[in-house]
Amino acid sequence: MLRAHGTRPRSWSTPPIRAACCPGLLKPLVCGQSSSVSAPKTSRVSATNGVQVSTEQIKCLVTGATGYIGGQLVPELLGRGHAVRAMARKPAKLDRAPWRSQVEVTAGDLTKPDSLVKAFDGMDVVYYLVHSMGTSKDFVAEEAESARNVVAAAEKAGVRRIVYLSGLHPEGADLSRHLGSRVEVGEILLASSIETVVLQAGIVIGSGSASFEMVRHLTDRLPVMTTPKWVHNKIQPISIDDALYYLAEAASADVPESRTWDVGGPDVMEYGDAMQTYADVAGLRRRVMVVLPFLTPTIASHWVGLVTPIKAGLARPLVESLECDAICHEHDIDAVIPPPAAGLSSYRDSVVAALKEDHTGRRHLLRFSKVASQ
Incomplete structure (x- = not known):
């Protein structure tokens, strides 16, 4: 079964609203299609001559809006003046979202093509934030079919751009089924006639992020731990x-x-x-790690399941993603999307920010684990 990216949002909190800073609006993005999402006229400064240009508000569909990433992306898009339609398999789960009254909510399931027709209609940009956590035996085929369904629906609706969140990985390496499936989804989207932006990120640091909660709980609970050899693999976290x-x-x-x-x-x-950095920020003693090279992903997944709220079935794709280095191999994004004005957050600062959250994310993680394992 396909799930929204990450765990449930920590408490449906609204992140700080930032002003838009990018110079271009697609090609240019003026969509004449009808849509039930309100799209008032706005103006922007042309990237070429600085003249104020009238343009339609960008209409964004966020799939996986009940997920950790999607639920927090919605207010970010609203803060930039975009019109947002939030899609979920069970729209009622969005009733308590603080931004609920500011968006259109629609039902949709990427595995059911007919459900995507209405959801995609009139949209300029589609955010693909749904992926399988590897809980079914045929998840690879399911994800590929979902990607093809998205392409078909987007092409039929005249969508201008698809934005997909994938994972960092080394080129030419043997990838886990989970990470390999995410890469394949990106390749299917890129092969379509729709302009596609595939962002490849590593571990996301924030309270409620499954990857961060694994770091948190392992470090909190185990002053001395036996670990797989991947503790020496390189990662490049992002806040x-x-x-x-x-x-x-x-x-x-x-x-x-x-x-x-x-x-x-x-x-x-x-x-x-x-x-170790997490331990230092959290005021814990330095952890002792004894590396056992023979620990397989299966054994490591059960180990994670025993000492964290993450069930072994959900821990496996997280563990498998650590079997190879997850770092950036290029920084071409800087020429298209410059870093934030204040700069990118360091890992230490990201951990500090996560620990300052009112909620640890554990409650949402437990709920997510229970639902996803059914």
Whole structure:
């Protein structure tokens, strides 16, 4: 079964609203299609001559709006003046979202093509934020079919751009089924006639992010731990705020072509060092790690399931993604979407921000694990 990216939003909190800063609006983006999403006229400064140009408000469809990423992306898009339609398999789950009254909510399931017709109608940009957590045996085929359904619906509706969040990975390496499936989805989208922006990110640091909660709980609970050899693999974490920044800016960025773009924070480190930094920020003693090379992903997944709220079935794709380095191999994104004015958040600052959240994310993580494992 396909799920929205990450766990449920930490408490449907609204992140700080930032002003749009990108120069271009697609090609240019003036959509004449009808839509039930309100789209008042706005004006912008032309990237070429500085003249105020009238343009239609960008209409964005956020799939996976009940997920950790999607639920927080919606207010980011609203803050930039975009019209937003939020899609979920069960729209009632969005009733308590603080932004509910500002968006149109629609039902849709990527595995059911007919449900996408209405959801995609009149949209300029579609955010693809749904992926399988590997809980079904045929999830690879299911994800590929979902990607093809998205392409078909987008082409029929005249969508201008698809923005997809994928994962950082080394080129030419043998990838896990989970990570390989995410890469395949990106390739299907890129092969379509729709302009596609594939953002490849690593571990997202924020309270409620499954990847961060794994770091948090392992470090909190195990002063001494036996670990797999992947604790020495390199990662390039990105703060939730910076991930949302890149996603939101991708709606209007003047991209030259459909392609993948690596995004990450300023720090490259070993996974074990990320745990040690977390311990330091949290006021814990330095953790002792004993590496056992023979720990397989299956064994490691059960180990994670025993000491964290993440069930083994959901821990496996997270663990498998650590089997290879997850770092940026290029920084071409800087020419299209410049870093935030204040700069990208360091890993330490991202952890500090996550720990300042009112909620630990554990409650949402437990709820997510229970639902996704059914």
